[in-house]
Amino acid sequence: MKVYSGNFLKDVITRLLEEGYRVYAPVKEGNYHVFRVVKSADETDFDYINTKKSPKEVTFPENEVLIKYGEWVEELPEQPDRLAIVGIRPCDVKGIRLMDRVFLEDITDPYYEAKRKNLLIIGYACNQAGDYCFCSSVGIKPYSSEGVDILVTNLNGRQIVEVVSDAGKELAANFELTDASAEDIEAKKELEKKVMESFTRKVDTENLEERMKRAFDSDYWREVATNCISCGTCTYLCPTCFCFDIFDDGELKGVRIRAWDSCQFPLHTLESSSHNPRPEKWQRLRNRFYDKFYYMLVRKGELYCVGCGRCSAACPVGIDIAEVIDNVPSEVE
């Protein structure tokens, strides 16, 4: 554990930009923060609990050209060779690690891999849980350094720097860091305890797989979906929602694009025969909750929810993922 006397997050951005990195960092826009590609550390603002949108677009852009074509393939898009994200919260780091399992396991997705293998991750520990946060319920510590190259913690106005990976070590060598004192270490422990106590939401994941299994045909899902308008805001903001569409833009000359899609849209699964495996909105809503809390658990052995609470915060009809999962009936008729 090290201490930096200045603003490490901002200074690291300046350094990375000098080294030619494409840097994603939080920028304040209106009342909220989002990750943007920044040209200067001055654009950034680190006074936030979390960003409105997840940073999944860093490795999985919302719209991404796969192929430029004319009569045949003309060109493949170049991939950035130095990417960094600065200020990412531990839940979103876990989100990237879950995305890795989708895009890199089994058949490798070369477009994702090209960005991921060159990505430097500078994490930022949480000092307080947000209104909708429940990462601690899904096995994530809001001060975790898992998966980052460097983790920064704001400790009473000073920045604590934990260097985690070799790439992080290389970068940190450019900064004057002093060893943390025993007092600092103690204070950080206190802070971690305080953060854990700041969660107002908890989700009961005890025996969840079995509960989900039993509740599949329950009317509960119709009830939860009553007010749902299938807008897809939840999947759009979610750090682990990975579904995408592929389409061609341009008849004689154009680009084959992949773009985020949503299982909440009827068109996502509509077949040309007019058959739709999930024609009802409650089936689509159920699909999202089952994918996160059952299907991916079966497939990958992990929950595909990181407890960031973005979907609950932004849902226009107030569907709250923590509440929905907590209330999954354990006894089904």
Place this chain on the structure above:
Amino acid sequence: MSEVINEPMKNPYLPYKAEIVEIRDEVKGIRPIKTFKIKLIGRERFDYQSGQGCLISVFGRGESWFTIANSPTRPDLEFSILKTGKVTTKLHEMEVGDVVGIRGPLGRGFPLDEWKGMNIVTIGGGIGQTPLRSIYQYVIDNEKDYGDLTIIYGARTSRDLCYKDELMELIEQGYNVELSIDNPEPDWPYFVGFVPDNLKRIKPDPKDTIAITCGPPIMIKITLGVLKDLGFKEDQIYTTLERRMKCGIGKCGKCKLESVYVCRDGPVFRYDELSALLEKA
């Protein structure tokens, strides 16, 4: 700046360049079906299993999934394509010599090796005959490895039957081909009624037999019931599923059925695999 690998073998989104070498009309009218014979340009045909699919690509229109319609024991690749959307409409306008893209082979095919020594019954409806054709061609080409072959196939009308010439030839050669149409037509010498009813009439013996069914969802559902009534166990019954597909490599999530990707884990499934899922196919 590094570039994404410029080779279809390494970049699974990049199609092989291929040429249409033959087009046959299977069904005419408002829902036409054509069979396209396709040759890869500049490389040998890839190896594949019956039941596997490919994404056929027409730049400017997009890509669609089709099951390979002929057996890997035959040369070239054949696809029988119903004109129904953007890509298929364009394909139906194409001519011999036109270029398309091919990504494949994709997914899991039929375990034809496991079925050696067994009797094979295929039960198809309409365009669903496509993967079954690949099976019966394979079984015919490896006749000594398999028991009896029964081909049960039906369509709405006699004009909607695919591979008519081929099936007539098989009947002439003495193969057991059981055809049906939904409603009576003059001079129709075969069964009149739905495919599951024809199956009920034929009553294949479940002993040492594998049944494979493909067709419209409702036909598959009723066929499954009939097979069970005849004594078939779920692990003797196979089907291939259709879903909307985009990536074809188990990423994009469109074809996801519960925890399985139809494009990657399927499209071929044994029935007990499907009945174990919460979400029904």
